[in-house]
Amino acid sequence: MKKISELFNVTGYGSVVTGGASGIGLALTEAYAANGARVTMLDVHGQRIEDETKRLRDAGFDVRGKVVDVTDHGSLDAAIDEAAREYGRLDIVCANAGIDSGVGFVGSWVGQQRQRVIEGGLENYTDERWNRVIDINLNGIFATARAAARHMKPRRSGRIIMTTSLAATHVEPAIGSAYMAAKAGAAHFMRSVALELAAYNITVNAIAPGFIVTNIGGGHAHNPDTQKAVGKVIPMHRVGIPEDLEGLALFLASPGSGYITGQEIIIDGGWGLGTAD
Secondary structure (H helix, E strand, O other): OOHHHHHHHOOOOEEEEOOOOOOOHHHHHHHHHHHOOOEEEEEEOHHHHHHHHHHHHHOOOOOEEEEEEOOOOOHHHHHHHHHHHOOOOOOOEEEEEOOOOEEOOOOOOOOOOOOOOHOOOOOHHOHHHHHHHHHHHHHHHHHHHHHHHHHHHHHEEEEEEEEOOOHHHHOOOOHHHHHHHHHHHHHHHHHHHHHHHHHHHHEEEEEEEEEEOOHHHHHHHHHHHHHHHHHHHOOOOEEHHEEEEEHHHHHOOOOOOOOOOOEEEEOOOOOOOOOOO
């Protein structure tokens, strides 16, 4: 019988987190590093990489960072290859990088301002806007998982964790349709990859956040008025924060989840269930 400390032990694990220098990605980085994993943060924002790497290393954690755009698959492959060489193993890869697709066809998350807006309509959706969201939020997850599999299959071991969204299954008209399409595609891609890699003892799962306070979409979630309004319709009566995802992220990366694969787990305070009050 394993002790709890052994079930959730990721000490020495070689790990990579895309979009790892802020928001949800930074929370994942911190969760793994604080529990003994060695973590490489990949992010497009050089200053964030520099600042967060220094902060975490000063705190005594084994963290390194590299500026990488997940749409540049060659650079992404090279960065993941480099991390695997550095650690001598690759145990955890989090395909987390993503962007907001901009306004949907209503102008607010909740309340009286939830009115239809012209710029969010399908007829005004440009190819550039659609393709950029798909390229980062779906193609980037594909390329990250592909690079992870190249290292994990020979070892017949590994954890691939994708960040999807409640919006993968719950239509939210305040979000642009490209975001929902990308996240739904990522969720089904996750299940397909989980089926393919199960025989190699590689688990593939997804974390699906609801409304989480991050910098995505220009940081609108940091607005106290927005938090208050959204919190009223969430059954737990508050919005989420990145730290709310850390426990699940650690579980899915650890020995304790060794027989769980192909699952998308929602963390949303019950928002997807409906309005309770």
